[in-house]
Amino acid sequence: MMKLNGWGNFPIIDAELTSLECFQKTPSGQYNRVIPRGMGRSYGDSSLSQTVVSTLRHNRLLEFDEQAGRIKLESGVVLSDLLEVIVPRGWFMPATPGTRYVTLGGMVASDVHGKNHHCDGSFGRHIERLTLLTADGQQLECSPEKNTQLFHATIGGMGLTGIIMDLTFRLLPIKTAYIRQESIRVNNIHEAMEVFEASAEWTYSVAWIDCLAKGDMLGRSIIMRGEHATPDELNATQVQQPLYLTPKKQRSVPFHFPGFALNHWSIKAFNALYYRKVPAGSSREVVDYNTFFYPLDTLLHWNRIYGKAGFVQYQFVLPRETSKTAMPAILEHIAHAGTGSFLAVLKLFGKEDKGYLSFPREGYTLALDFPATSATFTLLDQLDELVHQAQGRVYLTKDSRLQSRWMQAGYEQLPIFQKIKYSHDKAGLFRSLQSDRLQITDSPLPTNKENPS
Amino acid sequence: MSQLSTPTLLILGASSDVGRAIAHQYARHGYQIILAGRHPEEMEKSANDLRIRYRTEATAVYFDALDTSSHKDFYQSLESRPEGVVSVIGLLGDQDKGFEDFDHAEQIVTTNFTALISILNLVANDFKQRGSGFIIGVSSVAGERGRQSNFLYGSAKAGFTAYLSGLRNALYTHNIHVMTVNPGFIHTSMTEGMDLPGALTLEPEDVARDIYRAQQKKRNICYTGWYWRWIMLIIRTIPESVFKRLSL
Numbered sequence: 001m002m003k004l005n006g007w008g009n010f011p012i013i014d015a016e017l018t019s020l021e022c023f024q025k026t027p028s029g030q031y032n033r034v035i036p037r038g039m040g041r042s043y044g045d046s047s048l049s050q051t052v053v054s055t056l057r058h059n060r061l062l063e064f065d066e067q068a069g070r071i072k073l074e075s076g077v078v079l080s081d082l083l084e085v086i087v088p089r090g091w092f093m094p095a096t097p098g099t100r101y102v103t104l105g106g107m108v109a110s111d112v113h114g115k116n117h118h119c120d121g122s123f124g125r126h127i128e129r130l131t132l133l134t135a136d137g138q139q140l141e142c143s144p145e146k147n148t149q150l151f152h153a154t155i156g157g158m159g160l161t162g163i164i165m166d167l168t169f170r171l172l173p174i175k176t177a178y179i180r181q182e183s184i185r186v187n188n189i190h191e192a193m194e195v196f197e198a199s200a201e202w203t204y205s206v207a208w209i210d211c212l213a214k215g216d217m218l219g220r221s222i223i224m225r226g227e228h229a230t231p232d233e234l235n236a237t238q239v240q241q242p243l244y245l246t247p248k249k250q251r252s253v254p255f256h257f258p259g260f261a262l263n264h265w266s267i268k269a270f271n272a273l274y275y276r277k278v279p280a281g282s283s284r285e286v287v288d289y290n291t292f293f294y295p296l297d298t299l300l301h302w303n304r305i306y307g308k309a310g311f312v313q314y315q316f317v318l319p320r321e322t323s324k325t326a327m328p329a330i331l332e333h334i335a336h337a338g339t340g341s342f343l344a345v346l347k348l349f350g351k352e353d354k355g356y357l358s359f360p361r362e363g364y365t366l367a368l369d370f371p372a373t374s375a376t377f378t379l380l381d382q383l384d385e386l387v388h389q390a391q392g393r394v395y396l397t398k399d400s401r402l403q404s405r406w407m408q409a410g411y412e413q414l415p416i417f418q419k420i421k422y423s424h425d426k427a428g429l430f431r432s433l434q435s436d437r438l439q440i441t442d443s444p445l446p447t448n449k450e451n452p453s
Numbered sequence: 454m455s456q457l458s459t460p461t462l463l464i465l466g467a468s469s470d471v472g473r474a475i476a477h478q479y480a481r482h483g484y485q486i487i488l489a490g491r492h493p494e495e496m497e498k499s500a501n502d503l504r505i506r507y508r509t510e511a512t513a514v515y516f517d518a519l520d521t522s523s524h525k526d527f528y529q530s531l532e533s534r535p536e537g538v539v540s541v542i543g544l545l546g547d548q549d550k551g552f553e554d555f556d557h558a559e560q561i562v563t564t565n566f567t568a569l570i571s572i573l574n575l576v577a578n579d580f581k582q583r584g585s586g587f588i589i590g591v592s593s594v595a596g597e598r599g600r601q602s603n604f605l606y607g608s609a610k611a612g613f614t615a616y617l618s619g620l621r622n623a624l625y626t627h628n629i630h631v632m633t634v635n636p637g638f639i640h641t642s643m644t645e646g647m648d649l650p651g652a653l654t655l656e657p658e659d660v661a662r663d664i665y666r667a668q669q670k671k672r673n674i675c676y677t678g679w680y681w682r683w684i685m686l687i688i689r690t691i692p693e694s695v696f697k698r699l700s701l
Contacts, residue, residue, distance in 0.1 A: 021642055057470065057642075060502035085506050 004052060007303055008043040010310030010372045010400055013433065016051045020076070020163065023053045028137055035432040036163045038076060038103025042110065043313040044400025045433035046158055053163060055105050061085065062166060069171040070128070075105025075164040080297075087289070088243045091171035092228070094126035098345075100294050105164040110397040111156030111358040114293070115204035115226070118350035122360050123169075124155035125353050130167040135425035139165060153420040156355030158396055160430050160440065161421055176242040178229040179204070179292040184282040185275070189219025189328050193364070196223070196348040203227050204292075207346040210271040211368060212264075214335045218328060221346060222278045229286050238286070245288050252300035256308045264338050296343075306371050313398035314380055315359075315367035316387045317349060323364040326390035330383060334368070337379045341368035356417040357440075359395040367398070377401060396434065404439040414440065459509070461485040463535035465516060465572060466542035468492045470641035471591065473499055474661035475539055480507040482665065487531060489516035518542050519563060521571040528575045538576045539589040539664075540569055544606070545644075551605045558605050565609035570616060577620060580629045587630040589668055590617040594635045594676070597685050600701040621673060632667060633674045636660055637681040653678060 005012040018026075020036075035049035038056065055076035063072040069091050073082070079093070080100035086092065097112040108130065113122045120126075129143035132154055142151035154161045186192045192207055199205045204226035213220045231242050296302050303311065318326050334341070345367040352361040370376040384406045387394060393410030394402050408414055418440070422428070431441040462479045466472050467488035476486050480503045488496045488511065496513035503511035516527055544564035551558035573588060580586035595603055596610030614633055621631035638644065638654040660677040667675035676682040691699075 019642060060498050061505040062498060062501060064505045 004040075004048055005310075006043050006045060006047060006400070007041045008311050008313060008369075008372070008400060009303060009306070009308070010312065011045055011048070011433070012310075013045075013048050015048060018051060018053055020053055020055050020058045023051075023163075024133070028135075031429065033431050034429050035435075036075075036105065036109075036159045036430075038106035039078060039101050041099060041102045041106065043398045045437070046110075046397055046399075047106075048433045049431060055103060055163070058165070059103075063168075066091075069173060070168065071171060072166060072168040073104060074166050075103060075108070077104050078102070079104065079107065083289075086171060087174070087177050087245075090174055090243060092174045092289070093123075094120060094170060094172045095123040096293055098294065098296065100290075100297050104167060108155055108164055108167060109157060109159045111353070111355045111360070112397075113349065113360045115206045115224075115347065117360055118200065118205065118348055119203055121350065121353050122156075122355070122358060124355050124358060127155065127167055127169045130154065131165040132162045133165050134162040135427065135429040140424075149416075149420045150424060152354045153356050153417050155353075156358030157417065157421075158357060158432065158435065158440075160432070160435055161424060162430060174228050174243075176229045176231055176234060176238070177245050177289050178234055178238060178242070178286050179226040179289055180229040180233050180284070181224055181226045181287050181292060182282055182284050183278045184223045184225070185278045185280055186221050186223060188213075188217055189221070189331055192219055192221040192223060192346060193324070193327075193348075196346075196364075199223070199225050199348075205347070208274065209331075209344045209346045209366070210275055211331065211334050211341045211344045212268050212271055212338070214332075218335060219331045219346075220275060222275065224292075226292055233286055235286070245290065248290070248298065251298065253302055253304040256304045256306075306369075310372045311369050312372050312376060312380070312400055313367065313369045314383065315365060315395040315398045316383070316392050317359065317361055317365040317395075318363050318387065318390045318392040319361065320363040322390040322392070326386065326392075327364050327366065330366070330386050330390075333382065333386065334379070337375075339370055339373075339375055339379055341370055344368045356413040356420075357396065357411055359393065359397070361393070363392070365395075367395075396438075399434065402438060404437065407438040407440070459483060459485050460536040461487060461510075461533045463487045463489060463531070463538045463576075465489050465518065465538065465540040465569075467499070467513075468495050469541050469543075470657040471636070471639060471660055472541040474657035475541065475664060476503055476511070477506075477658075478661040478665045479537075480509045480511065483507075483509065484537075485510040485533065486512075487533075487535060488513045489527070491515070491517055518568040518572065519560075521568055524572045524575055528572070528579070534579070534583070535576075536585070537587045537589070537668075538573070539591070540573065541591045542569060543591065543593070543610075545603070546606055548603050548605055561605045562609040562612075565606060566612040566616070569613060573616075573620070577624060577629070581624065581627045584628055587632070587668060588617075588620065588624075589632045589634060589664060591634045591636065591664075592617065594637055594681050594685050597635070598688055598696070602701060630668075630671050632664075632672060634664055634667075635674065635676050635681060635685070637676070637678040637684075639677075653680070 001014050002017055003012055004015045031051045033050040036053045037047035040047055058074045058076040061073045079102050095114045107123050111122045111124045132140050132142050140147050202225040207221040207223040209219055209221040231239055347365050349360045349362055349365055388406050428441050435441040462484045464472050464476055468490040480486050486503055488500055490496055493513055493515050500511040500513045544561055546561035551561050592614045593610040595607040596614045599607050617633040638649045639660055640654055640656055655678050663677040
């Protein structure tokens with residue numbers, strides 16, 4: 001037994017942690033409630049259960065066709081390790097989340113999205129096939145052609161269909177390890193949305209948004225757009241080895257900050273400073289891919305900034321049709337609550353993919369984080385209602401406190417997901433604290449076969 | 454890459470967690486790798502992984518330490534002669550079972566000691582003829598003093614440690630370096646489920662890095678987790694009259 005938690009340091013539970021190798025050797029029937037886990041970067045309780053199966057030692061690259069850009073690998077490979085292999089050879093991820101410290105298996109289970117979602121969809125779109133270890137110990141190959149429904153249930157399926165053993169996907173060709181970035185400062189949410197609508201041609205787009213600004217400045221933002229840089233856009237030093245980056249020193253947050261460190265005033269000051277970092281209008285620069293895609297990774301353990309009590313992330317998406325009116329209304333609600341978010345990110349998603357529980361759908365998404373306080377939980381309950389009224393949904397990977405009724409309403413394909421899950425897992429072996437809380441899985445039966453070890 | 458400029462490392466017991474980590478460490482530094490062990494299918498995957506990541510040559514070869522009669526053929530049929538050999542072979546076994554059942558005790562002793570003499574003698578004689586090479590034997594801190602909880606394993610490791618020490622002495626004038634590695638606690642499948650002290654327990658990758666550095670510096674004895682040198686110094690100095698009363 002050991003203490004386990006997600007990246008938000010909330011909640012923390014006692015769980016049994018075992019390796020995938022050991023889990024496979026143990027006779028079935030030994031376990032009651034199992035969930036796979038990679039780097040533990042989901043924020044809340046998605047990777048917490050009675051038994052947690054770590055995939056981290058299951059981390060080999062199996063096949064790499066360097067000409068075609070197709071790779072097959074085991075699910076415990078960490079994205080940062082993969083990037084070190086593929087980038088120098090001229091390949092990049094077709095979709096990447098905002099951190100490199102996730103496993104590829106976790107990226108499938110969360111069906112992660114990146115700044116290019118409006119063009120290229122979520123990660124699942126690029127997966128050709130995967131192997132799934134199901135509750136009865138079988139290994140099933142799943143693809144858009146084979147075991148199709150199980151494939152679409154597993155992509156974005158939060159580890160609830162079984163354990164992903166390996167996956168094969170297509171990479172994106174690049175000429176350099178750099179991004180040509182353009183930053184645009186806009187005065188409010190309406191201008192931000194206009195810029196997003198006009199940025200459809202850009203491969204990457206995302207906005208940092210100041211959630212404490214009010215009135216005419218409501219939703220003032222810095223929008224960052226980017227393209228993979230070509231060699232002629234690099235400076236003299238960069239162009240020498242366009243696909244190699246010199247390693248940078250990483251800084252770390254050495255301990256949990258005291259709870260009062262992040263308050264209304266410090267966040268407001270930070271946001272004001274950040275906003276002024278970019279001159280009025282727009283600016284251009286060429287930055288390396290780590291700076292563009294993984295800005296927070298340069299600060300290891302940044303989650304400690306929120307102190308021991310932890311924090312919650314909240315990300316939702318609204319359909320395009322309701323975004324225009326509902327997004328400003330929600331921002332107004334947040335700005336008036338004044339609990340302020342240190343890092344708020346706005347993005348326009350493109351077409352929805354096929355994962356039954358995948359989060360992205362066409363429309364605007366906003367991601368926020370808050371300290372885990374009672375005021376925050378009250379605010380988030382109110383936001384849930386507003387999101388629901390606008391026919392939106394909340395991202396499960398970041399959630400630790402949503403009520404099941406809102407989840408059930410937001411994910412229309414949940415019944416299909418459940419039907420497929422239970423056809424491969426009759427006893428409901430694979431479940432997490434989150435899946436029980438949200439009633440994606442049946443709430444646990446009273447057990448008389450608690451794990452004997 | 455040319456065969457001449459790239460040294461080859463042979464890893465005995467390569468499908469273990471530490472064996473895999475050592476393979477990565479040496480491949481990253483430009484070595485060709487021969488993985489030898491009992492799980493060819495798994496090792497073939499690992500060899501592939503090394504080839505993809507480091508663009509080095511890596512092969513997987515079946516090797517059964519307990520089948521000592523096969524060792525000569527195994528070593529002679531290797532495609533390229535290794536410049537370095539590391540043995541990560543070890544079996545913790547079950548102390549209580551081995552105390553009752555000699556077959557199990559013998560298995561523990563053979564795996565950790567006598568079988569290794571068979572293969573390392575072959576390697577040592579080959580290196581002696583060639584006048585170069587290095588041998589790394591992964592022993593254990595358990596070999597430094599017999600404790601009631603694992604003295605079958607410990608006594609076999611003690612034998613192996615003494616063998617390595619003698620081998621180092623015998624090969625010194627032949628320009629062959631022999632290094633003894635005494636790892637402390639490591640998070641591996643061998644120790645999974647054990648209640649290990651977190652602060653004193655290393656990851657296989659840390660152990661592999663320590664081994665590589667120590668070998669490059671031609672250290673004779675390498676404790677992975679430097680503090681184990683001092684812990685073991687204390688444990689060795691406890692008088693036997695006191696030690697026998699302790700529950701260790």
